[in-house]
Amino acid sequence: MSYIENLLDNKIDSMKKAENVYDTGKIIKVKDYIVEAKGLLNVGFFEQVNIGDKAIGYVIEILANSVIIAILKEYKKINVRDIVYGTNEEFKSYISNHYIGRIFDIFGEDKLVNKPFTDLAKIKIENPNIPFMDRTSVSRPLLTGISGIDLIFPVGKGQRQLIIGDKKTGKTQLTLDIIVNQKGKKVLCIYVAIGKTKKEVKEIYYELSKRGALEYTMILAAFNDEKPTVLSLTPYIALSIAEYYLSYKHDVLVVIDDLKRHADAYREISLISGKNPGRDAYPSDIFYTHSRMLEKGCQHKNGGSITIIPVVETKGGDITDYISTNIISITDGQIVLSSKNFNKGQKPAIDYGLSVSRLGGAVQEESMKILGAKVRRILLDYIEKREVYELANFDEMSPTLKSEMINGKRILDNLNQYKYSPKTKEEIIESFDFIKELK
Amino acid sequence: MIGKIIALSELNVKILLNSSKEVKIGDILFSSENNAFFEIAEIEGNIAIGIPFYRVTGLKRGIILSKLDTGLNIQYSDEILGKVFNSYGDLLDGQKFKKETKRTVYIDNPDLSDVNTEGEILWTGIKIIDFFAPLEKGFKMGLLGGAGVGKTVLIKELINNVYTNFGSNAVFVGIGERSREGKELYDEMKEANLLDKMTMIFGQMGENPTSRSKAIYGGLTLTEYLRDEKKQDVLLFIDNMYRYVQAKSEISTELKQMPVENGYPTTMVSDISVIEERINSNSNGTITSFQAIYVPADDMNDEAVQAIISHMDGQIVLDRKIAEKNLYPAVNVFKTRSKLIDVEKIGEKHYNLVEEVIKYLTRHEELEEIIAVLGIEELSIEDKNIFFRSRKLRNYFTQPMHVAEDYTNIKGEVVDIKDVLFDVESILEGKYDDVDESEFAYIGRYHGKEHND
Structure with a gap:
């Protein structure tokens, strides 16, 4: 028997002895997990309510003549005319x-x-x-x-x-x-x-x-x-x-x-x-x-x-x-x-x-910040240029462009990491050592 | 006792009144032992509908309510400077007023005869804004952009530049944005010793819709104090105007009002008009406002966005595609505009340069498509010039910002419009054809460099 059922059983026992029963009402409408109840005159917004041993819910709207309840757990099907019990306590976890x-x-x-x-x-x-x-x-x-x-x-x-x-x-x-x-x-x-x-x-x-x-x-x-x-x-x-x-x-x-x-x-x-x-x-x-x-x-x-x-x-x-x-x-x-x-x-x-x-x-931290800003700039520049020069002949590119293409690719490859193989800050900095001499 | 609660949901509290004569729209009913405050939004016979200031967890039918002496009000004196308010006019920083002098946050809008339309040009020191969308005192500038393209950074840079050179007081209204950013802005202003020259009011995104929809009223009252009582040219920053509409829609849904498209309230257009018409310059002083406008689902045609834009004198549009290319501020120059782009206002030289640059950039877009198919080598010399000069222009209009030094690691720059015009003209004339385009990215003025070398 689950804890909740236990709780409910205790609750029902105490209800029979009329302990901790603050307010009762009757279900008048059931629409999936949203139900409406008459009565419950003293219920609070977001209060936990129990529908006998059948279900647990909480109040989502208080109308002039009825109360709307959202159901969280339903152990047995709820029917119209079931009794709802207020708990005088907001729904808690x-x-x-x-x-x-x-x-x-x-x-x-x-x-x-x-x-x-x-x-x-x-x-x-x-x-x-x-x-x-x-x-x-x-x-x-x-x-x-x-x-x-x-x-x-x-x-x-x-x-x-x-x-x-x-x-x-x-x-x-x-x-x-x-x-x-x-x-x-x-x-x-x-x-x-x-x-x-x-x-x-x-x-x-x-x-x-x-x-x-x-x-x-x-x-x-x-x-x-x-x-x-x-x-x-x-x-x-x-x-x-x-x-x-x-x-x-x-x-x-x-x-x-x-x-x-x-x-x-x-x-x-x-x-x-x-x-x-x-x-x-x-x-x-x-x-x-x-x-x-x-x-x-x-x-x-x-x-x-x-x-x-x-x-x-x-x-x-x-x-x-x-x-x-x-x-x-x-x-x-x-x-x-x-x-x-x-x-x-x-x-x-x-x-x-x-x-x-x-x-x-x-x-x-400072070292990561400086490196990060540089890696990001070169990488984004490369990703954008890669598209523009997709059809260009690599051999005819200017030396600057050529090196940008090579370095961009290298950074991208270097960022590859297989699952569950984390790198420490020092390892990351070391792996980007080649970037030092770049502008 | 004025009435009692008979029904309630998250944002809608139904109150049975003893007599309908004692209560009017805008009154605040409360129960102090439950920390419950409601502003009356609707009255029908002796039933009133109130919208709650705070969450309603635990409230019940039958709670007895009393009435506050006044509706929503806020401090109206010199003491507002250096303070941070919440939407309901309370101080967030634990300070106290020496003397409470309050005024209601709701007043009638200025008449046609009160409105002053004259103003001088206000340079921001941000190249792309001063060049494509310059503004003047009394201007309303919209800042549009989807999520995460740099709206707030731009606002902070504007505060930093305009406001440090402007010498006047400023009001910052935070509506439905991140509390972290609000607090960081507060800390930064404090550190820069600017806090006592401004006042802030926040109804941030963790707050309920009532709070988010009310911040603007308090903010405008603070602004009006500076304009009317201190006779100042006030700077007003609103981040974010869209969140006001959003909060209003949440409330109207709960009040079961009829929605229009996308769940916006029926009264959306008139709600916005009432707010925007209140932001005006008069003979006492000007209000220059920067209003960030969030664009939901990146949809520029969204009804709320369009309704706000129709009040703007200019707009700066931030674009995700540009941000993606690491070009910040990510301004889309084709959609950015200002009423000042007019020969009579900014002079022939500036005007012609804007036209020429737009022409270049438009051709550049076409050329990009051609290049994607044919490759760059197939272009004529003329087109090649346009293509490479446009890329230089595009880079030139990026700018290192003071408030973004943490991201970019480059020191922020303020650039004089004269320098911008000179540099742009030189690029267009081909003076820098043999300079690599990357030389132009994230710099201040360029010709200054040349002189230094």
């Missing part, structure tokens, strides 16, 4: 000291053994915003071990850096590489799987386990077959957990894989609850849904930080669709992965023209 190294869900259950953790404490789904004056500038590097990122599009502690690309371009792999590279660097990692299959999550678990990354990594998963409501709340809870560690001055890295799936789950809930559709049928508050989530990323003045690496999947290499541009406009930069580069054998398949880090050299 759980935190445990034993999350590290495990796969768990927002109900505090250890998914590897299907049992709840024993030391669960409640935490809010969303905390208030980080106060304006508590932020300080993002300036400490978070090394990824990937030379193309650490040199050219560096990530700092407290930065939000998006990874975006089509299916099969190595997005998840890149996030795993980054997590593995945090070993021994005192960074707590939270990998958040949204709408991934159980098989995928288990594979990720084994990959991280093999490389010793589970000593400092926890995996919060909302599987593909969970209700969209669970998918939509999961990343907020991950950040709530991150904020808990932030309050103890830890550096936390949160990978959210992925936000396109999250946006789609949120759209589904909105449309089912009857909200007006906007662009591409997403509701008007889809920007706010992501902006307030990603604004949790920060370098706090207490010394701790939350770095967020969200992932977005695109179609046909188009990063200008609605959701992608929304998220790009929130994050502090993006690593764009291209399937063309991937197929050409360039790993990681970074599109160096479209990728950006808005923080740039501010989060690099």
Whole structure:
């Protein structure tokens, strides 16, 4: 019997004794996972409600004569006339000291053994915003071990850096590489799987386990077959957990894989609850849904930080669709992965023209900063010229152009890196030794 | 007691009033023990709809509400300088006012007779802007660009250049943008000892839509104080105007108002007009505004973007394709324009050079396509000249920026328009035909170099 059922049983027992029952109501309408109930006169917004032993939900709208409830877990089919019980408490998730190294869900259950953790404490789904004056500038590097990122599009502690690309371009792999590279660097990692299959999550678990990354990594998963409501709340809870560690001055890295799936789950809930559709049928508050989530990323003045690496999947290499541009406009930069580069054998398949880090050299140490700026300039110059002179005869090129072509190619080749083969800062600098004599 | 809550959702609180006479649109009802504040947006009989200032988690039916003495207001005195406000007029930096002197943030727009249209040219020291889209005092300049093409960097550079040379006070209104950038701007201004010459107000992207839609009103009130009471030529930076419309759409969806295309509210065009008409110069002083305009989904034809642009005197368009080539500021000169590009305003020389450069760059685009098929060797001498000179021009219009020194590792430059005109003329005349094009990238003025050698 699961923890939740246990909880429910206890609840029902106490209800029979009329303990902790604050308010009751009756279901009058069921529409997928959105239900309407009469009664519940004293219920609060976002309060957790239980529908007998059948389901758990929370209040998303209080109308004059009824209440709209979003269902998170449904053990048995809900029927009209079922009784709903209020809890007089806002819906909360759980935190445990034993999350590290495990796969768990927002109900505090250890998914590897299907049992709840024993030391669960409640935490809010969303905390208030980080106060304006508590932020300080993002300036400490978070090394990824990937030379193309650490040199050219560096990530700092407290930065939000998006990874975006089509299916099969190595997005998840890149996030795993980054997590593995945090070993021994005192960074707590939270990998958040949204709408991934159980098989995928288990594979990720084994990959991280093999490389010793589970000593400092926890995996919060909302599987593909969970209700969209669970998918939509999961990343907020991950950040709530991150904020808990932030309050103890830890550096936390949160990978959210992925936000396109999250946006789609949120759209589904909105449309089912009857909200007006906007662009591409997403509701008007889809920007706010992501902006307030990603604004949790920060370098706090207490010394701790939350770095967020969200992932977005695109179609046909188009990063200008609605959701992608929304998220790009929130994050502090993006690593764009291209399937063309991937197929050409360039790993990681970074599109160096479209990728950006808005923080740039501010989060690099001096040596990396100087080298990075130079590599970037020569490389982008080469990528652009390569197209213009595609048909030109190499032998007839001016000596300057010739050397630009040769060096550009060499830099591009040098940025190739196979998975799980991170490079230290020193190794990266050494591998670009040849660039010294270039102008 | 003035009323009580009878229904609520995230952004829509229904309030039963004791009497409809006591409450009007724009009043603020509150319950202090619940930290709940609502601005009244609609009234029907004795039912009022309020939009909440903060999140509504935990609020219930039956909560009793009282009324604040005044609607939304903000400090209206010299004390605003050096301060940071939130959208509701509270200070974010923990400071206190010595004397509270507040004014409502909502006032009537200036009449035709109040509006002053005269102004002198205002050079920014940024080559590509001064050359293709010069502006004058009292100007409204739109800064357009999709996500991540360098809007905010350009705004910061403008603050740095214009405002350091301008000597006047400035107002920065942050709407729906990153808190990190807001805080960093604050820190940078403080470090540069510029903070006490400006005032800032933020309703950033982590805030709820009410906050994001209200920042502009407070910001304009602060600007009006500097213009009307201090009789100044004020610089107003708005980053980002689109986010105002976005916040408004979120609210109108929750109020179940009828949407138009892409979920924008029916009243979008008039909402924007009311705000934009309030930004005007009068006999007391001028307001020169730079308004960043986010372009959703890279779609320039977006209704909200178009509605904002129609109020601008000029626009600077940033383009992803140009940013991709590492040409910053990534300005698309074909879409960038200014009402000042007029022989009478900027003089014949400047005007003719702009025409000539645009002609060159247009041909350059055509030639690129030809080259892609035939290769560069097939071009006539004349076309080859145009092609290579255009590439030099393109490089020349990049510029090292003070605020981007961290990315580029090159020191920022301010360039005089006279130097720009001289350099451009020389490139067009072919004086530098044998200089490598890379010599022109990320420099200030070029002919200065020649003299130094």
